[in-house]
Amino acid sequence: MNAAAHRGLIEAFWRHANARDWPAFGALLAPGVLYEMPQTRERVRGRQSYVEFNRTWPGDWRVVVERIVADASQGVSEIRFLVDGQDMTGLNFFVFEAGLIQRITDYWPEAYEPPARMSTVVERC
């Protein structure tokens, strides 16, 4: 599949998640899909488990897609994950094969206070 089709897969992934349409969501995933969260060293293996992981996520959450980059084999989304008054940034790397999502690697960067900088060119906004 080409870049545009992979972009469409990522759009569908979040659309079905927001709609809680778990059959449609699951149909985008390879049977052996691997989901990884490097920051916590957690993973979920397989379509059924990964659907369950999302289906049982607590709260009335909603995802807003801010950016998608996709090429002939991979893709990335930058999202806002909104739940219970929280507004988190998620960065989601996708690997595709034969039109299905084979691997997802999620990062959840958090705000922190900047260190002292070596140069004066940095502004705060």
Add this chain to the structure above:
Amino acid sequence: MNAAAHRGLIEAFWRHANARDWPAFGALLAPGVLYEMPQTRERVRGRQSYVEFNRTWPGDWRVVVERIVADASQGVSEIRFLVDGQDMTGLNFFVFEAGLIQRITDYWPEAYEPPARMSTVVERC
């Protein structure tokens, strides 16, 4: 420019950074390049300032590129930033225009302890 050329720009960006070849690094940047770090709400504006920001970064650092995704207008790299025994993950979003880097948005996700999970499908690795 196409996806392959944009991938090449990201490869050159990190190659020149690792080589401390600041003229070659700067030549990849648009004059009005904008660098943003959303986690600390910091930014650096303009080619000269952004080269300075990188040139003065402390330590004998080195970048290992783990993954690049690029399309006809944007790109992303996942890197390891190695310095003083530290091994950090960086996620770098690039926006291109006319063959130059117009905008860079960096995220630096850190390890954290996982919360209690609602489902039993999550493994620790």
